[in-house]
Amino acid sequence: MATVELLFSALPEHVRTARLVAAAVARRAGVDEAVLDEVRLAVGEACSRAVGLHNSQGISTPVRVVLTEDEKKFSIEVADDAPRPAAVAAAVTAAARAASSAAASGGAVPAPPMEESEDDMGLAVISGLVDDVEVTADESGGLIRMSWPTTPTAPQP
Secondary structure, eight states, rough: OOOEEEEEEEETHHHHHHHHHHHHHHHHHOOOGHHHHHHHHHHHHHHHHHHHHHHHHTOOEEEEEEEEEEEEEEEEEEEEOOOHHHHHHHHHHHHHHHHHHHHHHOOOOOOOOTTTTTHHHHHHHHHHSSSSEEEEEEEEEEEEEEEEEEEOOOOOO
């Protein structure tokens, strides 16, 4: 199992770098070429969400992105340090599960109600792009886990 960890200051201009790194590592891990745009978009949404949460709450710690190449899948975790009260964390997790379930069943991803934040819209976009996604949040921050299947590649010389 190979792992790459990326830490970056919560600045919007660093999101592009995170997208590029994720796509490069995904390609090397054996993620299908046709899916790489989805990887880039999903990582961009997750990182933009984390940057926004850090900035809105005045958090100075870096955003963390962990890219893991496993035997049969490629996983990305995007973590933020923005605390969520228990009720908000439960709502975020439930909304992400509902969107993921709708996307997995081939149904439409439900749009969040108008009073919902851009944060929830970003989660809906991610759930529409990634079949295997898990979102958790608590008092210590949030985590978005995404994964894609890989196909074995011949060893590089």
